[in-house]
Amino acid sequence: MTDQAYNFAYLDEQTKRMIRRAILKGIAVPGYQVPFASREMPMPYGWGTGGVQVTAACLVPEDCLKVIDQGADDTTNAVSIRKFFQRTAGVAVTEATADASVIQTRHRIPELPLREGQILVYQVPIPEPLRFLEPRETETRKMHSLEEYGLMHVKLYEDIARHGQIATSYAYPVKVEGRYVMDPSPIPKFDNPKLSGSAALQLFGAGREQRIYAVPPYTSVVSLDFEDHPFVAGKAPHDCDLCGATDSYLDEVIVDDAGGRMFVCSDTDFCRGRKDAGHIGRLGVQTDGGA
Amino acid sequence: MYVAVKGGERAIDNAHAFLAEDRRGDPQVAELSVAQIREQLRLAVNRVMAEGSLFDPDLAALAIKQARGDLIEAVFLIRAYRTTLPRLGASNPVDTAQMAVVRRVSATFKDLPGGQVLGPTFDYTHRLLDFKLAADGQVPPAPTAPVSAEKVPHVTEFLNRDGLIEAEPQSDAVPPDLTREPMELPTSRALRLQAITRGDEGFILSMAYSTQRGYGRTHAFVGELRIGAVAVEMDIPELGFSVEIGEIELSECETVNQFKGSKTEPPQFTRGYGLVFGQSERKAIAMSLVDRALRWKELGEDNIGAPAQDEEFVLMHADNIQATGFLEHIKLPHYVDFQAELELVRRLRADAATMQEAAK
Numbered sequence: 001m002t003d004q005a006y007n008f009a010y011l012d013e014q015t016k017r018m019i020r021r022a023i024l025k026g027i028a029v030p031g032y033q034v035p036f037a038s039r040e041m042p043m044p045y046g047w048g049t050g051g052v053q054v055t056a057a058c059l060v061p062e063d064c065l066k067v068i069d070q071g072a073d074d075t076t077n078a079v080s081i082r083k084f085f086q087r088t089a090g091v092a093v094t095e096a097t098a099d100a101s102v103i104q105t106r107h108r109i110p111e112l113p114l115r116e117g118q119i120l121v122y123q124v125p126i127p128e129p130l131r132f133l134e135p136r137e138t139e140t141r142k143m144h145s146l147e148e149y150g151l152m153h154v155k156l157y158e159d160i161a162r163h164g165q166i167a168t169s170y171a172y173p174v175k176v177e178g179r180y181v182m183d184p185s186p187i188p189k190f191d192n193p194k195l196s197g198s199a200a201l202q203l204f205g206a207g208r209e210q211r212i213y214a215v216p217p218y219t220s221v222v223s224l225d226f227e228d229h230p231f232v233a234g235k236a237p238h239d240c241d242l243c244g245a246t247d248s249y250l251d252e253v254i255v256d257d258a259g260g261r262m263f264v265c266s267d268t269d270f271c272r273g274r275k276d277a278g279h280i281g282r283l284g285v286q287t288d289g290g291a
Numbered sequence: 292m293y294v295a296v297k298g299g300e301r302a303i304d305n306a307h308a309f310l311a312e313d314r315r316g317d318p319q320v321a322e323l324s325v326a327q328i329r330e331q332l333r334l335a336v337n338r339v340m341a342e343g344s345l346f347d348p349d350l351a352a353l354a355i356k357q358a359r360g361d362l363i364e365a366v367f368l369i370r371a372y373r374t375t376l377p378r379l380g381a382s383n384p385v386d387t388a389q390m391a392v393v394r395r396v397s398a399t400f401k402d403l404p405g406g407q408v409l410g411p412t413f414d415y416t417h418r419l420l421d422f423k424l425a426a427d428g429q430v431p432p433a434p435t436a437p438v439s440a441e442k443v444p445h446v447t448e449f450l451n452r453d454g455l456i457e458a459e460p461q462s463d464a465v466p467p468d469l470t471r472e473p474m475e476l477p478t479s480r481a482l483r484l485q486a487i488t489r490g491d492e493g494f495i496l497s498m499a500y501s502t503q504r505g506y507g508r509t510h511a512f513v514g515e516l517r518i519g520a521v522a523v524e525m526d527i528p529e530l531g532f533s534v535e536i537g538e539i540e541l542s543e544c545e546t547v548n549q550f551k552g553s554k555t556e557p558p559q560f561t562r563g564y565g566l567v568f569g570q571s572e573r574k575a576i577a578m579s580l581v582d583r584a585l586r587w588k589e590l591g592e593d594n595i596g597a598p599a600q601d602e603e604f605v606l607m608h609a610d611n612i613q614a615t616g617f618l619e620h621i622k623l624p625h626y627v628d629f630q631a632e633l634e635l636v637r638r639l640r641a642d643a644a645t646m647q648e649a650a651k
Contacts, residue, residue: 076624079303080303107627
């Protein structure tokens with residue numbers, strides 16, 4: 001049931017137009033952070049206001065929306081955002097990655113490869129990949145315009161000199177289409193390869209920082225590295241204990257007070273799909289399929 | 292056996308129900324009305340209106356009730372409501388020289404046209420708990436004076452007449468709107484003032500205080516502080532003249548700052564300006580100090596690297612809704628990132644252990 005007091009998908013049409021312009025500009029200049037006049041939303045900054053505004057500007061009544069947080073559809077904030085759009089836009093919702101036309105995510109890219117026509121909307125806390133090297137926006141914008149990314153390479157080099165490897169495990173910086181260095185949002189670097197050449201449109205919204213950026217379909221996205229220290233997408237060296245998947249990103253769950261732990265897929269839809277197809281992990285049980 | 296946690300939706304609904312019950316408190320105690328909050332917690336209402344950027348005492352009082360007295364949460368409710376309101380137009384600039392003052396003090400002149408008017412101030416109260424208030428809030432009516440027809444001109448106008456204070460350039464340019472365009476740095480003074488007047492009172496206070504302690508000192512005198520109601524007028528194109536559409540209460544502070552001159556400017560007094568909704572004089576004074584500190588560049592002063600001189604630092608951190616959102620979001624799930632960090636630390640430790648073994 002939609003709330004008639006508000007416009008479709010909450011935002012007024014003028015605001016949506018402003019956001020769509022920023023999105024189009026972002027698509028035209030992949031990886032470039034487009035400033036936009038972010039609105040106060042009825043959820044706090046930090047809860048995904050950028051992603052919510054981008055999703056609101058993209059939604060049409062025929063859309064089918066999926067919302068995930070940490071890869072899962074049932075985490076509280078994913079539930080809350082999904083409910084928000086059910087209430088304000090009345091769109092269909094799903095937990096199945098394949099069925100969704102718009103997917104809003106926090107911190108993960110679904111395991112199932114996305115297809116053409118899908119939009120993946122990321123919630124972004126700090127859009128500026130250079131922010132923790134240079135706190136000033138006035139400086140970092142200049143660095144991007146001059147393609148001056150030496151500082152980032154020095155940082156990665158210093159990691160290798162001190163730790164023998166690049167000590168960044170999430171929000172791992174990437175270069176988009178050979179031009180802009182971009183923050184892929186705090187996804188684990190395990191997900192970085194999925195950014196590149198994706199059939200789906202990827203949009204990034206940072207509400208508090210008032211930035212939108214985009215990776216259009218089939219765009220090259222390269223994780224920064226060195227020839228002698230190539231990028232490695234890491235994950236826990238385990239299989240999913242519920243579905244037995246060997247190639248999915250895992251959550252670590254503490255199961256007792258004696259240090260016992262198990263590993264389960266962070267992508268709950270992917271895990272359920274495998275279990276329904278009859279795959280069973282170390283601690284899993286047979287499901288009756290389609291449950 | 293582990294079962295993936297479900298039931299986020301029910302947990303949220305139950306938490307909201309619990310919150311509503313907690314908000315009400317002991318049902319044996321009479322419920323607060325919005326009117327009581329509006330009338331008796333007026334300074335809290337003023338703060339919520341100022342930082343919420345919306346002059347509506349009833350809505351601000353409702354927000355305070357709903358937020359259980361958490362003023363930042365109340366500001367957030369007002370902001371989220373305000374952003375959905377349509378823009379019908381813009382008023383004419385309010386004329387604070389025509390303000391119906393309830394309070395007006397100058398720290399620079401003992402007496403002046405319009406006089407010193409203390410008004411309802413805590414300034415000379417002794418901060419002793421008044422236990423009578425715990426039992427009975429009845430107060431005798433305060434003495435009144437006849438309404439004065441005397442004009443109350445701005446103090447800085449006297450100084451301006453003698454050329455002792457910098458002239459304020461007049462402009463009819465449409466000021467930028469912080470809530471409709473992304474902030475771009477460097478900004479203009481108009482935009483800075485907009486950001487500071489809705490900025491967090493505590494943050495602006497501390498920034499101003501830091502200038503007084505030497506981090507970008509500006510030698511400020513309160514030339515004038517005035518509080519009162521001003522008329523809001525709007526041009527109605529169909530009528531061809533402006534119509535008064537209401538009145539708002541404002542606190543205005545103008546500081547007069549000692550200035551020995553710089554490479555570009557002659558010795559003269561300079562100005563800092565503060566304007567805030569409602570009776571919010573601490574905020575108005577603090578705002579005028581921060582405004583003055585941020586003007587170092589246009590006045591040709593040295594940047595000594597003080598935080599209050601740093602436009603980007605002040606403006607990017609003054610908004611408590613942005614700040615509290617980002618601060619509090621770290622309580623949301625971060626399992627995925629933490630897992631990535633766990634693996635990294637385990638790997639680094641394994642490498643370090645191997646190296647230590649090899650060194651033995």
